Amino acid sequence: MGNDRAGNGGSRKSIKGRTLYVPQMSHGGSMAFAAAFRSAGINARISPDGDARTLELGRRYTSGEECLPAQVTLGNFLKVTEQPDFEASKTAFFMPTADGPCRFGQYSPYIKKVLREIDLDDVMVVSPTSRDGYDGMGENVNELMRNALRGLICADVLRKMTHRTRPYESSRGDTDKVHEESLERVEKVLEVVGTPAGERMKRLVEAMTVSREEFRKIPAKYSRRRPLIGVVGEIFCRMTPFTNDFLIRKLEEFGAECALAHIVEWVWYTNAEQQKRLRQSGQRFSVNMLGAKIKNWIQQKDEHAIYAPFHDDLKG
Numbered sequence: 001m002g003n004d005r006a007g008n009g010g011s012r013k014s015i016k017g018r019t020l021y022v023p024q025m026s027h028g029g030s031m032a033f034a035a036a037f038r039s040a041g042i043n044a045r046i047s048p049d050g051d052a053r054t055l056e057l058g059r060r061y062t063s064g065e066e067c068l069p070a071q072v073t074l075g076n077f078l079k080v081t082e083q084p085d086f087e088a089s090k091t092a093f094f095m096p097t098a099d100g101p102c103r104f105g106q107y108s109p110y111i112k113k114v115l116r117e118i119d120l121d122d123v124m125v126v127s128p129t130s131r132d133g134y135d136g137m138g139e140n141v142n143e144l145m146r147n148a149l150r151g152l153i154c155a156d157v158l159r160k161m162t163h164r165t166r167p168y169e170s171s172r173g174d175t176d177k178v179h180e181e182s183l184e185r186v187e188k189v190l191e192v193v194g195t196p197a198g199e200r201m202k203r204l205v206e207a208m209t210v211s212r213e214e215f216r217k218i219p220a221k222y223s224r225r226r227p228l229i230g231v232v233g234e235i236f237c238r239m240t241p242f243t244n245d246f247l248i249r250k251l252e253e254f255g256a257e258c259a260l261a262h263i264v265e266w267v268w269y270t271n272a273e274q275q276k277r278l279r280q281s282g283q284r285f286s287v288n289m290l291g292a293k294i295k296n297w298i299q300q301k302d303e304h305a306i307y308a309p310f311h312d313d314l315k316g
Contacts, residue, residue: 013124018092020044020126021080023073026239028159028183029263032151035190037094040144044094047076050242054079061114067103068243069236074111081120088122096128142295146197147190149267149299150204153306154186156262157208160314161215163248167226167257170219178218182211201305209309216313226257239263264303271296 020042024030030046037044048054050072058075077093080086095108108127115123158179166175185207189200229251237243238261248258271292278289307314 013092013122015042015092015124015126018043018090018124020092020094021047021077022094023047023076024049024240025069025236026155026159026263027241028155028179029152029239031183031187032155032190033094033148035187036144036148036151038191039147039193039195041193047093048079050076050240054242061117067234069234069240070103070107070110072236072240072243073107074114077111078114081123088120092124092126094126143197146298146302147200149264150201150302150306151186151190152264152267153303154204154208155183156264157307157310157314158182158186158211159260160262161212161310163258163260164313165215165218165220167252167255168220168222170221174218175215178211178214182208182214185211201302205305205309208306212309212313226255229256229258231258231260233261235261235263235266267299268296271299 020034020037022030022034022037022044024046027046034044034046054072054075056075057078058071058073061074061078062071073095080091080093081088093111095111097105097108108125112121112125115121115125162175162179165178169175186204189195189203189207192200195203231238231248231251241248248260251258275289275292275296278284278286278292283289
């Protein structure tokens with residue numbers, strides 16, 4: 001990772017010396033992804049939160065026919081360009097892409113187009129693709145992506161614990177505080193450079209076990225169970241509270257408990273897409289297919305290890 005065609009003369013841009021902004025498709029997941037990039041020596045941080053300015057900027061450069069996630073993603077990236085210390089040559093935006101029926105595959109080229117039109121084509125847009133299971137991200141891709149996936153899984157678990165606990169908390173805000181502290185605990189494990197995979201997993205499980213105990217200590221009244229509502233739908237809108245008008249909090253205020261479909265299903269989808277393409281290209285029995293299956297097996301093994309401390313808490 002680190003090379004991208006610039007908008008003029010075919011020269012190449014480098015990620016070196018740049019700050020990489022990761023879009024917020026779930027606050028915790030983005031924190032984890034940015035931390036994983038830092039473990040690979042890339043100065044990464046999450047993009048700003050969505051707000052009215054986000055929509056103002058996003059709609060300024062869109063026609064209105066685009067989906068809301070496209071406007072929000074673009075608007076938040078453009079908010080970065082308004083920061084006092086912004087320098088185009090030292091900025092990069094992480095915008096993966098994918099094939100399929102969703103317009104998500106058009107985000108990256110459209111963002112590049114907008115940046116060119118407003119004379120900010122020195123900004124780099126990093127765009128790995130689901131076509132190869134996001135393998136085209138450079139020489140350290142396996143370590144980077146494994147670390148990032150572990151972070152996403154941790155974020156999923158902590159979000160589940162938050163939604164399980166917050167409706168019953170005795171003191172408003174306790175659960176959100178533990179959730180944020182837990183994300184920061186995971187972030188500190190993920191961002192360390194050079195930690196062997198086995199040792200990092202051990203530290204992650206230890207951090208998650210500490211978080212489990214912190215959630216369990218939150219004063220809460222579970223005597224009256226609430227109706228459980230499953231929240232599903234388009235992944236960006238359901239994972240980003242700003243784009244769904246903070247739906248889950250509102251449902252909790254009306255007396256419900258919510259279960260949100262997790263973000264890591266996107267990884268299982270991209271893995272399935274990669275294997276489907278290999279079959280379609282006649283590589284059902286090939287080294288590439290073997291590699292894809294081994295990768296999927298390792299990733300699901302990591303998921304099981306991270307969920308293990310929460311077996312009793314998330315049962316059912």
